[in-house]
Amino acid sequence: MFKCAVLIVCYLGLVTAQQLSDYVNPSLNQSACGKNEYFEKCTFECPPEKTCETRLINVYCPAVVMPCIPKCICKPGFYRNGPGGECISEEECGPACPEGEVYKDCRDPCVDESCDAMGSLIPGCKSPESCEPGCVCREGFYKLYNFICVPKCYCPGFWDSPECRN
Missing domain, CATH: 2.10.25.10 (Laminin)
Incomplete structure (x- = not known):
């Protein structure tokens, strides 16, 4: 019985988060994305999008229900050139190092x-x-x-x- 109640609450939370995300920025769509990006209607803060500097670092994300965030993300094989930067190829990124x-x-x-x-x-x-x-x-x-x-x-x-x- 308890598991069922938790699942219902989680499901309702996800549905509500999805409905809220539809209204976050209705003007954001594929046309707002730059070169080497595509629009994703539902992304999460964790794991963060990989940048040139963080592309070799694997981030552990807790199993927490997070609201969706619609945004433009880099196409496969491309990485953000710093926070808010454009998406560039791995060759253009230059060297990267593991965490630490x-x-x-x-x-x-x-x-x-x-x-x-x-x-x-x-x-x-x-x-x-x-x-x-x-x-x-x-x-x-x-x-x-x-x-x-x-x-x-x-x-x-x-x-x-x-x-x-x-």
Whole structure:
């Protein structure tokens, strides 16, 4: 009985949200969309539309009923060039990095970004004369098991440190 009541409430909420979304901006339609965009009558805030900078980041969305938002979104293979920007191809976007990382034109391959080394230099490593571009951990982030960049407090041995308890 309880499951049925919840489903009815959810269904009514979705129907109401859909009806409200029809009146949000009636002038917004396909003709309002730019190049490489198409009109979607019902989109949600989560997950957010991928931009050039966020195209490699997967966002977890809670299972919450959200109202629909009609808007123009990028066609497949295109990404928004910043918030409110136009939709451009992945080639035009330039480099992107996974969450917790930033792109550097010149990265030092002798820096150990692991949680164990905390950004210290690799012993015996000699930096090449010319550097290579690539993704590195953001400041204050380190590679957890050489996989993903996480804040220092997520590194083993720091979870219980005074600076990480807050």
